[in-house]
Amino acid sequence: MEKGFTPVGLRVLVVDDDPTWLKILEKMLKKCSYEVTTCGLAREALRLLRERKDGYDIVISDVNMPDMDGFKLLEHVGLELDLPVIMMSVDGETSRVMKGVQHGACDYLLKPIRMKELKIIWQHVLRKKLQEVKDIEGSCCYEGGADWIIRNDEAHFLGGGEDVSFGKRRKDFDFEKKLLQDESDPSSSKKARVVWSFELHQKFVNAVNQIGCDHKAGPKKILDLMNVPWLTRENVASHLQKYRLYLSRLEKGKELKCYSGGAKNIDSPPKDADLNSGHQSPGKSSYAFSVGSSLLHKATETDPKPLASASVSDPNSDVHMPPKAKKTRIGFDPPLSSTAFDSLLPWNDVPDPLESKPPILYENNFLQPSQSSYVSNSAPSLMEEEMKLSYETPAGGTCVNADEFLKSPTVTLQDLDLSAPSAISCMKLQEFSSNVTNSTESILRSLSWEFPESHHSGSLDTDLDFSWLQGEHFLANTGLQNFQFQDYSSSTSLLSELPPHLWFGNERLPDPDEYSLLVDQGLFIS
Amino acid sequence: MNTVVAQLQRQFQDYIVSLYQQGFLDNQFSELRKLQDEGTPDFVAEVVSLFFDDCAKLINNMSTSLERPENVDFKQVDSGVHQLKGSSSSVGARRVKNVCISFKECCDVQNREGCLRCLQQVDYEYKMLKTKLQDLFNLEQQILQAGGTIPQVDINETDTLLNFANVQG
Numbered sequence: 065m066e067k068g069f070t071p072v073g074l075r076v077l078v079v080d081d082d083p084t085w086l087k088i089l090e091k092m093l094k095k096c097s098y099e100v101t102t103c104g105l106a107r108e109a110l111r112l113l114r115e116r117k118d119g120y121d122i123v124i125s126d127v128n129m130p131d132m133d134g135f136k137l138l139e140h141v142g143l144e145l146d147l148p149v150i151m152m153s154v155d156g157e158t159s160r161v162m163k164g165v166q167h168g169a170c171d172y173l174l175k176p177i178r179m180k181e182l183k184i185i186w187q188h189v190l191r192k193k194l195q196e197v198k199d200i201e202g203s204c205c206y207e208g209g210a211d212w213i214i215r216n217d218e219a220h221f222l223g224g225g226e227d228v229s230f231g232k233r234r235k236d237f238d239f240e241k242k243l244l245q246d247e248s249d250p251s252s253s254k255k256a257r258v259v260w261s262f263e264l265h266q267k268f269v270n271a272v273n274q275i276g277c278d279h280k281a282g283p284k285k286i287l288d289l290m291n292v293p294w295l296t297r298e299n300v301a302s303h304l305q306k307y308r309l310y311l312s313r314l315e316k317g318k319e320l321k322c323y324s325g326g327a328k329n330i331d332s333p334p335k336d337a338d339l340n341s342g343h344q345s346p347g348k349s350s351y352a353f354s355v356g357s358s359l360l361h362k363a364t365e366t367d368p369k370p371l372a373s374a375s376v377s378d379p380n381s382d383v384h385m386p387p388k389a390k391k392t393r394i395g396f397d398p399p400l401s402s403t404a405f406d407s408l409l410p411w412n413d414v415p416d417p418l419e420s421k422p423p424i425l426y427e428n429n430f431l432q433p434s435q436s437s438y439v440s441n442s443a444p445s446l447m448e449e450e451m452k453l454s455y456e457t458p459a460g461g462t463c464v465n466a467d468e469f470l471k472s473p474t475v476t477l478q479d480l481d482l483s484a485p486s487a488i489s490c491m492k493l494q495e496f497s498s499n500v501t502n503s504t505e506s507i508l509r510s511l512s513w514e515f516p517e518s519h520h521s522g523s524l525d526t527d528l529d530f531s532w533l534q535g536e537h538f539l540a541n542t543g544l545q546n547f548q549f550q551d552y553s554s555s556t557s558l559l560s561e562l563p564p565h566l567w568f569g570n571e572r573l574p575d576p577d578e579y580s581l582l583v584d585q586g587l588f589i590s
Numbered sequence: 591m592n593t594v595v596a597q598l599q600r601q602f603q604d605y606i607v608s609l610y611q612q613g614f615l616d617n618q619f620s621e622l623r624k625l626q627d628e629g630t631p632d633f634v635a636e637v638v639s640l641f642f643d644d645c646a647k648l649i650n651n652m653s654t655s656l657e658r659p660e661n662v663d664f665k666q667v668d669s670g671v672h673q674l675k676g677s678s679s680s681v682g683a684r685r686v687k688n689v690c691i692s693f694k695e696c697c698d699v700q701n702r703e704g705c706l707r708c709l710q711q712v713d714y715e716y717k718m719l720k721t722k723l724q725d726l727f728n729l730e731q732q733i734l735q736a737g738g739t740i741p742q743v744d745i746n747e748t749d750t751l752l753n754f755a756n757v758q759g
Contacts, residue, residue, distance in 0.1 A: 082673065084640045084680040091625050091633060128672060154676040176618040176679045 071186030074098045079109040079125035079137065080152070085175065089124070089182075096183050106132035113145055117259070120147060121189045124173075127153040127160060135167045142168040144259055148188040152177060166313055199302035258299045267292060268303060595738030602729045606743050609726070614719055619682030620745045635727055638720075641681045645716040648674045649709065656705055667705055668697040674712065685715045 076098045080086045086102045093100040101120070103109040106129040113120060123141050127134035138149045151164040154175040164172040170188045173181050260268070271289035275281040283301035290300070609615045626633040652670040655663045675690035677683075689712040696704030730740050 082644070082677050082680065084637055084644060084677050087637055087640060088622065088625070088680055091630070095625065126676075128669075128676070154679050155672070175676055176621070176682070179621075 071183075072097045074186050074189060075101070075119065075121045076185070077101045077103060077109060077112065077120045077123045079103045079106060079123065079129065079134075081105065081126065081128070081130050085126070089177070092177070092179055092182050095179065098182075098186075105129065106134065106137040109137065110140055113141060113147070117145065122148045122150065122185055124150045124152060124185070127151050127155070127164065135163055138164070138167045138169055143265075144261075146192075146260075148192050150185060150188065168310075168313075196302065199305065200298045258295065258303070260303055264292065264295075265303075268300070268307070272304075272307075595733060595736045598729060598733045598736060599738055599741050602726070602733060603741050603743055605726060605729060607745070609722055610745050613684050613688075614722055616682045616684040616687075617745065618679060620743065622681060623743075638681050638723055641677055641683065642716060642720050644677050645674065645686070645712075648677070649713050649716075652705075652709055656702060656709060659702055662700070662702050662705075664697050664700050664705075668694065671697060678716075683716065683719055686712060686719065689715055 074096075076093050078086060078089045078093065078100060080089065080102075081104055083104065086104060090100050090102050101112065103112060106125070109123070109125065110132075113123070125134050125137055129137065134151060134153075138151060141147050141149050148170045149168065150171045150173060151169040152173045152175055153160060156174045161172045170191075171185070258264075267290045268286060271286045272281050274289055275285055281304070283297045283304055286304065287295060287297050287300045606615075610619075622634050622637060648670045652667050655666040655670070671690050671693045675687055675694070678686040678690060689708055693705065693708035693712060696708055733740055
């Protein structure tokens with residue numbers, strides 16, 4: 065455990081409109097020695113949270129609330145209060161889970177909830193604290209053990225409380241311990257919580273955009289431009305990181321959503337080789353980056369998770385993911401052809417080189433936004449090649465669903481109420497899926513983040529592109545919060561205003577290979 | 591007196607096992623029982639009471655939504671089913687939960703007839719469970735009054751049987 069950090073007395077706010085569950089959860093949480101506050105309404109919960117800004121450590125909320133969408137609540141909490149939020153539902157539908165992840169949930173629990181799942185929620189709080197420490201420390205430097213540890217942790221934590229993964233985290237804890245011990249001044253980890261109001265965030269975004277694509281938008285510069293006297297560089301750094309993660313998550317979100325649709329049909333036999341070929345063009349470069357980020361997680365795993373819990377055996381792959389099914393996640397067992405995973409497995413192999421320098425991947429990608437292909441990045445390209453190898457998508461089904469998904473807007477642009485940071489990522493997704501402008505596309509391309517034009521037509525390629533899913537990485541970003549990204553809605557060239565280096569890795573939509581890999585990362589719940 | 595207690599305990603044990611075996615209850619119920627402690631001796635009873643109240647309310651709402659054939663709000667019904675499903679999962683009301691699954695399917699295809707049937711069934715199931723649990727709690731009370739303790743039931747055995755249990759049975 066961390067010095068000064070103990071799960072006992074963790075202040076938990078439980079939000080659920082089901083009185084039965086509320087009572088049960090209260091009891092369970094009390095048994096975990098947590099300090100519990102219950103609430104039957106989302107608005108009430110927000111009120112409580114706002115009243116006592118530092119009064120709670122973590123929020124657990126049901127997805128379905130009568131007065132407010134659980135995801136909206138999640139966004140509010142994440143954006144305004146920067147608290148870890150766990151979502152719960154009786155519905156384990158992949159798309160719902162992914163939505164939770166997109167909105168920044170640090171975990172998604174299926175009802176009925178087990179004691180062991182609740183017993184480990186403190187880890188999310190710890191992780192966040194570590195992240196804050198790191199933020200103050202190195203601000204925009206993602207490199208550094210903390211970030212890596214955190215991601216690594218997250219990869220484990222996302223197991224939903226399985227004892228197996230818990231045990232594996234021993235080494236991570238040591239890492240964390242070391243990290244915190246390295247902090248010269250323990251009190252420096254305590255920073256006043258900044259509430260990023262809409263206006264403040266707007267200033268932030270403006271500053272970022274002002275700096276433009278050419279220069280690296282560092283916290284100092286942003287801070288200067290923002291001209292908010294009481295704001296510190298650390299505040300900005302922290303927010304900046306979240307912002308980047310958020311943006312990247314939005315991108316992934318589309319693919320996630322796509323995939324979620326596809327996940328249902330994942331067991332239909334791989335169909336089109338066309339998918340592969342068609343998908344070739346976009347399926348390159350920047351995925352390397354995104355892969356890299358997930359690799360960060362993988363790198364540290366002593367027991368890399370199985371790509372496919374069952375059907376994959378890859379003699380060629382250097383990386384073996386011992387079948388470690390995450391129960392609370394998906395027992396996702398797609399009978400994909402083993403070849404599909406063959407190409408994916410090497411993905412996990414890269415961890416070794418990455419282990420020593422995961423951040424470099426980030427940096428490389430950040431600084432080379434204009435590269436049309438990331439193949440130049442050694443490690444990533446390796447992955448890409450292999451990923452593209454023999455990926456066979458369960459195309460038909462996947463695409464069908466992805467297609468439907470793309471066409472069904474979660475939120476329309478109109479819904480983007482600038483004053484309410486709700487459904488932003490949904491909106492973004494929607495926007496991406498239906499409103500891609502030429503300028504956006506060109507910008508994206510310049511970011512090596514190819515936005516498949518075919519996307520519009522809802523072709524297989526598109527769907528696959530969108531199906532890029534970095535499960536673990538995604539889930540691992542507990543720091544992901546939603547932001548009021550006003551510019552997003554108002555500007556036609558969505559990404560053009562975003563300095564490429566702000567893109568979390570400049571990912572582009574990855575190959576279909578990747579998403580099936582990601583699926584196995586336990587994002588989906590069977 | 592001991593034999594009375596022993597008898598009651600035996601009765602209790604058999605009864606609760608039969609509830610699992612017949613699919614009325616699943617593992618969640620036993621989890622609930624584990625949560626009960628000296629500080630909250632009526633925990634389970636209170637929780638199931640909340641559940642049954644919730645059932646009544648939700649069923650009533652759905653009934654209203656399904657009332658007029660020309661104007662069925664399936665969204666509402668679906669929402670109700672979802673809530674009911676969530677609720678039933680909280681206490682381990684297995685049969686109720688299973689009906690919810692069929693119920694949802696009927697909602698999805700906007701089958702009013704099917705929905706009405708499911709509604710009827712879910713109403714029946716929750717009331718049946720209510721009666722059964724009432725009997726169980728009565729047995730508990732009798733044991734306590736006779737000075738005995740309530741046996742912990744190991745449902746591992748029942749688990750195996752549950753796998754084969756015909757929920758409809």
